[in-house]
Amino acid sequence: MTPEQKAAAILALAGEENASQLVQNIPKHEIKRIFRAFSRLPQMAGSDIDKIAKEFLEIIKKLNMEKHDFSIEKVKKILKSANSTLKDDNWFDSISDSFIVDDIRRFLEIIDNRSLSNWLKNELPQTMSLVLSICTPEKSSALFKLMPESIRSELILRISQMNHVDTLELENLHEELEKLNKNFKTVITSAGGFEKILAVLQASPVEQRQKLLEGITLKDPDLAQKLQFELISVAKISELDPKHLGVLCSSLSDKVLNLALRLESFDIKEKYLRAVSKKRRHLLEESLNEGKVSKKEAEESASLLVKKALSLKDEGKIVFPWEETLI
DSSP, rough: OHHHHHHHHHHHHHHHHHHHHHHSSSOOOHHHHEEEHGOOOOOHHHHHHHHHHHHHHHHHHHOOOGSSOOOOOHHHHHHHOSSSSSEEEOHHHHHHHHHHHHHHHHHHHHHHHHHHHHHHSSSSSHHHHHHHSSSSSSHHHHHHHSSSSHHHHHHHHHHTOOOOOHHHHHHHHHHHHHHHHHHHHHHHHHHTTTHHHHHHHHSOOOHHHHHHHHHHHHHHHHHHHHHHHHHSSHHHTTSSSSHHHHHHHSSSSSHHHHHHHHHHHHHOOOOOOOTTTTHHHHHHHHHHHHSOOHHHHHHHHHHHHHHHHHHHTTTSSSSOTTTTTOO
């Protein structure tokens, strides 16, 4: 078990009243980490509980009791009153989730609406609706206006039917927003802004663009990675001439194409589906509506799609319209 999980176990064993007293002696930033660990607590046997309790007592014994607000006697009293199993899970889960939601809302307020909407357009509808439901009403309204019209009705329906969100979903969203916030900070500190850099790279010849990216990578790897993704992505490739997009789709298996499109917006999916035969479109639409897939699988397939597009371009079978013009 991690230190956070052990601390969470001690608080759970202590019960609500005693835990609230212990929490007063813990720094706020550590409390958040401990509460998040509640959702990851394994099932504990009596021997596990005894081991954690003894370890806790040993730590307390080593402390200089004159410099701390609680004594060994107080700790023993807390442990004595504890049950042999975890107590009041729901209470702790609700506190844990509330901290995560607070952090998510903080990220959403920091990141500008345009960056958020661009990111959301590449996410699944359930993620979009979750973000909109957590945002402040003002932020949610502004973001909603930036969402594709084709999906707005679905988002409204999802939000209206949203009753409970799993802790794991909240943690995944928190992790993604943390990354986005990091990239956002990098972008706003770059001279001219991210969009300016992207525009320069898009207009540059391939060789010059590669050299520029190599230079950016040395100074700011995160920015370089974000630029690479924006330059060549599943969404960007959808801008291909329909005929060339059809060539790309025909070179990909149904599985890869299906998974690669899972993270894309309705409009992007539609561009790819229009590039395949009616029969294949029907099969793809059915598979796209099937059960959930892991984000890792979808991202790996998206990477395969991009690599295939680059390969076909190098072979002269397709042309990227933002690089060249057909003669």
